[in-house]
Amino acid sequence: MMPGGDQEPGSYYVGVDVGTGSVRAALVDQRGILLAFADQPIKRWEPQFNHHEQSSEDIWAACCVVTKKVVQGIDVNQIRGLGFDATCSLVVLDKQFHPLPVNHEGDSRRNIIMWLDHRAITQVHRINETKHSVLQCVGGVMSVEMQAPKLLWLKENLRETCWDKAGHFFDLPDFLSWKATGVTARSLCSLVCKWTYSAEKGWDDSFWKMIGLEDFVADNYSKIGNQVLPPGASLGNGLTPEAAKDLGLPAGIAVAAPLIDAHAGGLGVIGADVRGHGLACEGQPVTSRLAIICGTSSCHMGISKDPIFVPGVWGPYFSAMIPGFWLNEGGQSVTGKLIDHMVQGHAAFPELKAKAAARCQSVYAYLNSHLDLIKKARPVGFLTVDLHVWPDFHGNRSPLADLTLKGMVTGLKLSQDLDDLAILYLATVQAIAFGTRLIIEAMEAAGHSISTLFLCGGLSKNPLFVQMHADITGGNGKNEQSWEGCVSQT
Numbered sequence: 001m002m003p004g005g006d007q008e009p010g011s012y013y014v015g016v017d018v019g020t021g022s023v024r025a026a027l028v029d030q031r032g033i034l035l036a037f038a039d040q041p042i043k044r045w046e047p048q049f050n051h052h053e054q055s056s057e058d059i060w061a062a063c064c065v066v067t068k069k070v071v072q073g074i075d076v077n078q079i080r081g082l083g084f085d086a087t088c089s090l091v092v093l094d095k096q097f098h099p100l101p102v103n104h105e106g107d108s109r110r111n112i113i114m115w116l117d118h119r120a121i122t123q124v125h126r127i128n129e130t131k132h133s134v135l136q137c138v139g140g141v142m143s144v145e146m147q148a149p150k151l152l153w154l155k156e157n158l159r160e161t162c163w164d165k166a167g168h169f170f171d172l173p174d175f176l177s178w179k180a181t182g183v184t185a186r187s188l189c190s191l192v193c194k195w196t197y198s199a200e201k202g203w204d205d206s207f208w209k210m211i212g213l214e215d216f217v218a219d220n221y222s223k224i225g226n227q228v229l230p231p232g233a234s235l236g237n238g239l240t241p242e243a244a245k246d247l248g249l250p251a252g253i254a255v256a257a258p259l260i261d262a263h264a265g266g267l268g269v270i271g272a273d274v275r276g277h278g279l280a281c282e283g284q285p286v287t288s289r290l291a292i293i294c295g296t297s298s299c300h301m302g303i304s305k306d307p308i309f310v311p312g313v314w315g316p317y318f319s320a321m322i323p324g325f326w327l328n329e330g331g332q333s334v335t336g337k338l339i340d341h342m343v344q345g346h347a348a349f350p351e352l353k354a355k356a357a358a359r360c361q362s363v364y365a366y367l368n369s370h371l372d373l374i375k376k377a378r379p380v381g382f383l384t385v386d387l388h389v390w391p392d393f394h395g396n397r398s399p400l401a402d403l404t405l406k407g408m409v410t411g412l413k414l415s416q417d418l419d420d421l422a423i424l425y426l427a428t429v430q431a432i433a434f435g436t437r438l439i440i441e442a443m444e445a446a447g448h449s450i451s452t453l454f455l456c457g458g459l460s461k462n463p464l465f466v467q468m469h470a471d472i473t474g475g476n477g478k479n480e481q482s483w484e485g486c487v488s489q490t
């Protein structure tokens with residue numbers, strides 16, 4: 001936990017961010033100044049290939065740990081509000097709100113199908129074959145990472161142990177706000193972006209009937225949400241006494257309707273005050289900015305005044321992130337996870353770990369300085385002229401929207417020393433940056449006009465990742481001089 005500066009007594013706000021690997025809390029004052037930060041890892045299970053599960057009780061317990069840490073030493077009666085964001089994973093509870101197993105083993109601790117779970121491949125193919133009009137708002141092709149295919153998988157595979165007993169299917173952000181307030185209303189952000197809900201027309205009965213989930217229509221969508229609130233709206237009577245006890249806060253504190261994690265990151269950086277930094281976007285509309293939230297995955301959030309349909313890019317989603325604006329969301333399903341995978345799986349990783357530990361550095365800081373050594377006088381990018389990575393190890397989310405794609409490395413040699421590891425790491429980072437460039441090109445071809453990238457999330461702590469994004473997206477020959485990379489670390 002980082003102690004805060006010498007703030008005057010005033011109002012405090014607590015934000016809780018649930019990522020794929022950990023839960024983070026921040027305490028800020030009324031000016032948005034960060035006073036304290038804490039994080040806590042969360043459990044993940046991978047019972048079989050492409051099945052990824054978590055526990056809603058474990059995640060709630062982690063939310064409580066980090067919240068208690070950030071409010072230590074302050075007058076909790078001065079806390080004016082609490083908000084959650086989280087990954088867009090699917091939480092399943094029974095009619096009494098108890099966890100239900102989403103697995104064949106019947107382990108009810110594991111009641112979350114994570115966002116990156118690809119178990120529902122046959123289901124999503126069938127959904128896409130319907131060519132239903134709701135698919136126009138997800139780039140033309142529904143992703144296996146969205147909720148409809150996962151729900152259909154549960155109905156077809158765990159009928160008795162899960163589907164028939166289920167009373168509530170929540171997106172993880174909405175689960176957290178329910179847990180805090182007892183209010184089952186869903187956020188417009190999660191329903192529009194992951195559940196095919198339209199901000200203007202509501203649910204489309206014909207879609208759910210066509211894909212075989214007519215059950216939801218019959219009970220007026222009570223299990224997936226029939227009360228929808230804009231992100232930030234105040235929920236019910238605020239924090240319940242039970243949740244207040246869990247979190248170490250007074251009951252009644254206002255709790256905001258939540259956001260998906262990428263959308264919270266997008267909201268946080270896209271409106272940044274950039275005056276005085278000489279950036280290309282100074283004086284330009286916010287629609288010229290692209291937020292890239294890069295952690296386990298990368299999400300590319302661009303906004304527009306009018307709807308823009310970008311093939312292979314999710315959206316346009318109205319008011320799902322910034323009120324009154326349409327959102328397009330491009331994405332790469334594994335970026336931080338891919339870099340970790342490549343580095344940790346290399347034969348020289350034990351040597352890297354030992355050398356980085358001896359210098360009290362992260363393995364990435366060590367690799368970056370090692371690349372600086374071996375590049376000699378040449379720009380670092382030239383180290384990979386004959387080594388190339390195709391980064392779609394977990395399919396391609398955007399703009400190819402093809403979950404069957406796989407990863408590839410060309411240019412391998414027999415040596416497996418630290419130099420090879422460093423160069424493979426560089427080629428992976430470059431491949432991810434080229435993926436971002438493809439997404440930007442697709443968005444621009446459809447009508448977006450983007451001049452500045454704003455990066456946040458764990459990967460933005462890596463200067464090489466940021467530099468490669470600036471170099472590779474800036475070199476597209478169109479507006480080479482005006483591209484900028486901005487970093488906001490979260």
Ligand SMILES: Nc1ncnc2c1ncn2[C@@H]1O[C@H](COP(=O)(O)OP(=O)(O)O)[C@@H](O)[C@H]1O
Pocket residue numbers: 018019020021022294295296297335336337339340362364365457458459461462
């Ligand atoms: N200090 C660091 N230097 C370089 N990369 C980092 C650093 N810390 C985290 N990362 C990268 O960021 C990723 C995790 O980002 P994070 O935002 O914490 O993820 P999530 O929100 O999905 O839990 C890791 O997979 C790792 O590759």
Ligand SMILES: O=C(CO)[C@H](O)[C@H](O)COP(=O)(O)O
Pocket residue numbers: 019020021086087088089115193260261262263293294295296297298299329331333457
């Ligand atoms: O689909 C997404 C947002 O719409 C994200 O990829 C998902 O929520 C996971 O985020 P993170 O990589 O930050 O853990």
